[in-house]
Amino acid sequence: MLRIVVCVSGGGTNLQAILDAIDGGKITNTEVIAVISNNPGAKALDRAKAHGIPGMLMSPKSYSDREAFNSAFTEEMCRLAPDLVVLAGFLVRIPEEMVAKFSNRIVNIHPSLIPSFCGVGYYGLKVHEKVLERGAKVTGATVHFVNEGMDEGPIIAQKAVEVLEDDTPEVLQRRVMELAEWILLPQAIDDIANNRLFIEDGRVKRSSGA
């Protein structure tokens, strides 16, 4: 059984997609043991509660400085000791010490086709604003392992989504979620839970026969 902790900051629709996929048998061998939010008002915490999953608050704002937060966050994660940490719309940078302790055991969903529209300053709605500003015709989502870099770890899966003429950032965000994020993230978790993926030479590969 893959024990996962899901980290969230907002609406929690990706968390919901994971919970629904577990309930519906699309993700197997997986249990969400906790949900961590940096935002006390995150709807994602309500979704966790409704599912009987412990929700906890870990915000940099509650600590004297970033270092103190980073240590407390890493300690809490070590205490929970999940097999996999899932960043589902989590807007806090993962401390390097946590990346080191959970090497290749943290995954993130990013709402663009990495390496486009990612890195510092590209989060949430901003990603879609920049896609529209640039006039890109195709965007999408990416699930990747988290390393010390920003949106730089090995890519697990990607899915393209068309950009339409009249899109607003909100409309595009919703389409990327519906057609890519809510599908890719549960699939990636199921693949990890069932040992279908491995990393070789810094790239994610699929086990033969899977």
Ligand code: GRF
């Ligand atoms: C998603 O688009 C995610 O990719 C991005 O922030 C959004 C979070 O949505 N980083 P939700 O909280 O899962 O509804």
